[in-house]
Amino acid sequence: MDSKHDGGRLAGRRRALALAGAVVVAGSLLLAGCAGAGAPPISSADVAAGLESYHLGAGDRVRVTVFNEPSLTGEYNITPGGALAFPLIGVVSAGGRTIDAVQQELTGKLAEGYVNDPRVSVEVLNYRPFYILGEVNRPGEYSYASGMTVEQAIARAGGFTYRANEKTVFLRRQTGTGESAVPLRSAQVAVLPGDTIRIGERYF
Numbered sequence: 001m002d003s004k005h006d007g008g009r010l011a012g013r014r015r016a017l018a019l020a021g022a023v024v025v026a027g028s029l030l031l032a033g034c035a036g037a038g039a040p041p042i043s044s045a046d047v048a049a050g051l052e053s054y055h056l057g058a059g060d061r062v063r064v065t066v067f068n069e070p071s072l073t074g075e076y077n078i079t080p081g082g083a084l085a086f087p088l089i090g091v092v093s094a095g096g097r098t099i100d101a102v103q104q105e106l107t108g109k110l111a112e113g114y115v116n117d118p119r120v121s122v123e124v125l126n127y128r129p130f131y132i133l134g135e136v137n138r139p140g141e142y143s144y145a146s147g148m149t150v151e152q153a154i155a156r157a158g159g160f161t162y163r164a165n166e167k168t169v170f171l172r173r174q175t176g177t178g179e180s181a182v183p184l185r186s187a188q189v190a191v192l193p194g195d196t197i198r199i200g201e202r203y204f
Contacts, residue, residue: 039170042180046173047189051146055175056094056102057194058082059128064106067119072110075125088114096175099124127193128174132157134199135164144193150182153191154199165202172196 056062058080066072076084082095084102089109094102103122110118127144130153137158148156150169160166170179174194182189191197 039179039181042171042182042189046171046176046180049173049192050190051192053098054124054127054192055096055098056082056124057128057174058095060094060124060193061126062094062099062102063123063125065121065123066106066110066115067121069115069118072115130191130193131196132199133196135161135201136199137161144191148191150189150191150197151184153197160199163201165200167202168200170198170200172198 056078058078060078061075062078062084063075064073064086072087076086078084078094082093084092084094086092086106089106089112092102092105092109099122103120106122107118107120110120129141129143131141132153133139136154137160139157142153142156150171154160154169167184169182169184171182171189172179172195174192179198
């Protein structure tokens with residue numbers, strides 16, 4: 001009798017331990033999900049990023065001014081392929097490049113027998129939109145406004161849903177390949193054209 005009771009108690013303990021282990025594993029997975037699948041904290045460089053380091057992309061509209069050359073001065077769109085089609089010199093690659101780099105290339109090519117001592121200025125008239133996804137009331141595409149912060153972008157999208165994680169959001173820069181975790185209310189992080197903001201769910 002005693003051995004049977006002992007065996008029953010041992011089996012019960014094993015089941016309890018197995019159940020506890022399952023709970024721990026499930027909790028770990030849940031916490032991993034809350035952390036945004038291991039997204040690293042936003043870097044100091046991304047926090048400080050501004051339009052001075054902006055890289056042009058599809059959807060931007062620029063004005064190119066060639067001084068004393070009104071026929072070349074005008075407004076140009078960056079195509080989906082990142083190209084800028086310019087008179088005389090043809091297509092210039094602009095996507096993923098800074099304004100200064102494009103300006104220098106235009107100057108160099110115009111100097112190759114087209115314009116004597118060309119002086120070129122490039123400015124962005126309309127920036128491409130940014131995107132906000134996940135647990136906001138109006139997710140989607142939004143026109144860019146200079147100086148906008150992540151928190152202001154969330155407000156523009158109608159604010160958080162009741163399911164939203166309001167402590168941390170995830171940001172993918174237009175020049176980056178992965179998401180970074182942005183803690184809200186601890187740092188003002190600027191939104192740049194082409195950025196994607198994702199709002200995750202809270203789990204507890």
